[in-house]
Amino acid sequence: MKIGIIGSGGIATNAHIPNYIKAGVDVVAIMNRTRANGERVAQKFGVPNVYETVEEMLSSEQLDAVSICTPNALHKEQVLLALEAGCHVLCEKPPGISENEAIEMLEAAKRAGKTLHYGFHYRHRADTILLKRMIDAGELGDVYATTALALRRRGIPGWGVFTNKELQGGGALLDVGVHMLDLALYLMGYPEPKEVIGHVGQYLGSRPGVGLLGDWDYASLSVEDTARAMVTFETKASLMLDVSYMANLEDKDTMRVECRGTNAGASLFPLKLHTEKHGALFDEQPAYLQEHDPYEKQIQSFLEACRQEPDYRQAEEAVILHRIIDRIYA
Numbered sequence: 001m002k003i004g005i006i007g008s009g010g011i012a013t014n015a016h017i018p019n020y021i022k023a024g025v026d027v028v029a030i031m032n033r034t035r036a037n038g039e040r041v042a043q044k045f046g047v048p049n050v051y052e053t054v055e056e057m058l059s060s061e062q063l064d065a066v067s068i069c070t071p072n073a074l075h076k077e078q079v080l081l082a083l084e085a086g087c088h089v090l091c092e093k094p095p096g097i098s099e100n101e102a103i104e105m106l107e108a109a110k111r112a113g114k115t116l117h118y119g120f121h122y123r124h125r126a127d128t129i130l131l132k133r134m135i136d137a138g139e140l141g142d143v144y145a146t147t148a149l150a151l152r153r154r155g156i157p158g159w160g161v162f163t164n165k166e167l168q169g170g171g172a173l174l175d176v177g178v179h180m181l182d183l184a185l186y187l188m189g190y191p192e193p194k195e196v197i198g199h200v201g202q203y204l205g206s207r208p209g210v211g212l213l214g215d216w217d218y219a220s221l222s223v224e225d226t227a228r229a230m231v232t233f234e235t236k237a238s239l240m241l242d243v244s245y246m247a248n249l250e251d252k253d254t255m256r257v258e259c260r261g262t263n264a265g266a267s268l269f270p271l272k273l274h275t276e277k278h279g280a281l282f283d284e285q286p287a288y289l290q291e292h293d294p295y296e297k298q299i300q301s302f303l304e305a306c307r308q309e310p311d312y313r314q315a316e317e318a319v320i321l322h323r324i325i326d327r328i329y330a
């Protein structure tokens with residue numbers, strides 16, 4: 001397979017390019033807005049061709065698939081161009097910046113008959129895969145409540161465009177919250193949402209203070225540093241979401257999902273199970289679980305999907321995900 005990379009920044013160089021190479025497929029082209037950056041990355045990984053526009057790359061190369069690794073607000077346009085050019089697409093998270101964009105991308109994937117996956121690597125962790133298997137086998141019973149936490153003590157990135165609403169579409173919710181929101185929904189089987197009560201705001205992020213991820217641009221912060229929500233579903237289940245880039249908390253970085261089922265509860269990360277047996281309450285953890293790199297697994301799973309019938313499942317789920325996020329922002 002021939003792969004093209006759109007955007008050659010952090011996630012492209014740390015996760016996408018090295019894992020395509022590991023998987024034995026050819027990364028033949030990189031497109032980046034600034035050519036010098038694209039050339040530096042191409043040289044590092046031995047990628048033969050560099051382009052400055054998506055259109056130029058897609059018309060010059062016979063690509064089977066592309067990875068999209070650019071700021072969030074650019075995803076939709078680039079996903080549509082790649083699908084129209086007949087490529088399978090792995091687009092970084094969040095899928096886009098709104099439900100309408102997620103719908104457009106789903107429809108384009110179906111029109112093109114190509115697989116569209118999104119970069120939710122937490123789904124590909126070994127502990128997540130195990131828990132999902134247990135939930136699908138009915139071991140937790142009916143999962144009626146989940147809690148999704150993505151909380152940073154002082155973690156607005158001091159690099160990139162994370163504080164820029166125009167390029168990112170949002171802040172903590174779309175950047176880190178989306179990972180745990182997606183994971184909770186995925187574990188629940190992506191039920192249809194019924195009601196959403198949401199709250200977003202800027203509290204600590206728009207003034208100077210201690211930043212554990214470098215000096216962020218507090219003066220021009222145009223995104224939320226906090227998002228909290230309660231979601232109910234047509235299935236009668238519910239989800240609570242708590243997200244922060246910047247909060248006065250003990251823990252530096254919490255990424256966590258809790259699932260409460262009628263037979264057992266479970267939490268990630270790490271994986272723990274909470275059950276009742278013969279009149280006693282148990283907490284259980286796997287004694288051994290073969291770990292792997294979730295980014296590598298994500299690329300493998302995408303490539304496998306590209307070799308089969310087109311897979312629209314993730315693109316369909318993205319519509320529900322963005323519907324909830326739109327309502328939280330509204």
Ligand SMILES: NC(=O)c1ccc[n+]([C@@H]2O[C@H](COP(=O)([O-])OP(=O)(O)OC[C@H]3O[C@@H](n4cnc5c(N)ncnc54)[C@H](O)[C@@H]3O)[C@@H](O)[C@H]2O)c1
Binds near residue numbers: 032033037070074175
């Ligand atoms: N899955 C994860 O854990 C994870 C982690 C980090 C980032 N991401 C996602 O990856 C995406 C990129 O994030 P990053 O951290 O790599 O950012 P980055 O700033 O390091 O890289 C972005 C790249 O896009 C390029 N770019 C900017 N405008 C462009 C344009 N118009 N066309 C093509 N390229 C353009 C930049 O030059 C840069 O090389 C974001 O959507 C982010 O949410 C996901």
